[in-house]
Amino acid sequence: MRLKNQKGVVLATVLLFIIVLLLLGAALSMLSVNSHLQTMRMINKEKAFYAARAGADALRSYIVDNPDGLTAEELMGYVDAIIAEGISDTGSVGGNSFKLQVRKSDDGSSIEIKSTGTAGNMSSEVTYLIEIAEGEPSGPVLDMAVFATKQRERRFHKDKKGKIVYDEPTEALSLDGSAYIKGPVGTNSIENGTVKFDWSTKVYGDVNIGPEGDVGTAVIAPSDMDSYVISPGTRKLLPAEREYPLPVFPAFPDFPSKGDFTAGWWPAPPYTLPLADGDAWYSSLEVLSTLKIEVGSGTRRLRIDNLEVTGAGKIEIVGSGKLELYVSNFIMDNSGRINDLGNPGQVHMYYNGTSKVNLGGDTRYFGSIYIKDADLDITNSGGIQGHVITGGSTVNITGDASAFVRAIYAPNAHVYMGGSGKVKGSIIANSFFMDGGTWVEYVAATEPIPDIPTSGPGKPKFQNGRWK
Helix, strand or coil, rough: CCCHHHHHHHHHHHHHHHHHHHHHHHHHHHHHHHHHHHHHHHHHHHHHHHHHHHHHHHHHHHHHHHHCCCCCCHHHHHHHHHHHHCCCCCCEEEEEEEEEEEEEEECEEEEEEEEEEEEEEEEEEEEEEEEEEEECCCCCCCCCCEECCCCCCCEEEECCCEEECCCCCCCEECCCCCCEEEECCCCCCCCCCCCCEEECCCCCCEHHHHCCHHHHHHCCCCCCHCCCCCCCCEEEECCCCCCCCCCCCCCCCCEEEEEEEECCCCCCCEEEEEEEHHEEEEEEEECEEEHHHHHEEEEEEEEEEEEEEEECCCEEEEEEEEEEEEEEEEEEEECCECCCCCCCHHHHEECCCCEEECCCCEEEEEEEEEECCCEEECCCCCEEEEEEEEEEEEEEECCCCCEEEEEEEEEEEEEECCCCCCEEEEEEEEEEECCCEEECCCCCCCCCCCCCCCCCCCCCEEEEEEEE
16 A cells, blocks of 8 residues: 555656656747747848848949939939939848838938838838038139130241241230239149239239149249239149130021011111011111010020121110020121110020121120130220120220120130220130230129030039938
């Protein structure tokens, strides 16, 4: 009986031990499973993080590095499109997925890329900020009162004895008489004496010469340089040579022919070219009195083989729009006026003639003009307000002439100022010489100049920023 009881105790003990072992095994198994799950969650969380980062970095690289060579406008258009799209479609990397959301900061200084990566049932979110900076202007820079490119050889002729006589000075920039310039000046040239001051001349601003030049030999004056380059102006080197190409000159359009038109004194003026006539082609347009040209609120274009504004003739613009003129021969003298005291931005002329354009007498032209390859004279009391582009070889501003312009853009021309001629704005020339009581005052362009692909701020440029 006692033996049987002892056997029962042993069996119970064994069973209890087995149960404890089973429970301990189950606990260890549960702990192992939980540990594995925890490890998998950590692994997936890390995978999700790297997927998110890879997605954000891929978009950052495309925008900043621009491997497809998109223009600034195309790249900004791409960014605007993905911002408008909201959350992107799912992308994948290494078998894990990510989604992107892009937005621009309120002040426009950065682009925020928010990327959410997913691996298994875990997700991770990262954010990268791309900085938006103002880029360098893509075209010519108009930041000086006068810049001489010296990109062509001096023009010359032979006298009766066959001797070569140069028609232009050796210097890129030369000041004589009591001429002065308010604002910085520059040239690509580094030759000895390429910038020359004479007695009583001054530049109120920096004097820049080409890279690797020697300002001590390239800029010369009769005495101490501080009397000519007025402090805080100084002599310095350009970081790089500058290029000032001519913009493409447009082909003249075909319009319905209107024949000849004369705005004379009988019948009594004013005369009108009504907006209802639309764009037109005139063989001759002679303005002796007052001619009103209606432009409405858009752009009206007129092609004119021969345009003459003479005597007391004047052209007035009616409407808030613009007038584009395509002219093959242009005569303006005496007291002729075009858009006098009007908005210079409303008139733009393309001139493809070979005869010199002469704004002399007491003429007034309030508008811009692109002269294909003819020369230009602004003389006597003639004046222009607007801007000038010319592919010609000579620009003369003499007498009491004035040019209050955003730019005289004449990269192939020798520009000469004499008498008491005056210019406000920026002059681009091949070479430049001024004497007498002339002056130039730099005024920065505050709005884009037609046909010149710059003058305003540079296009936006995307730069690497930081992880947020």
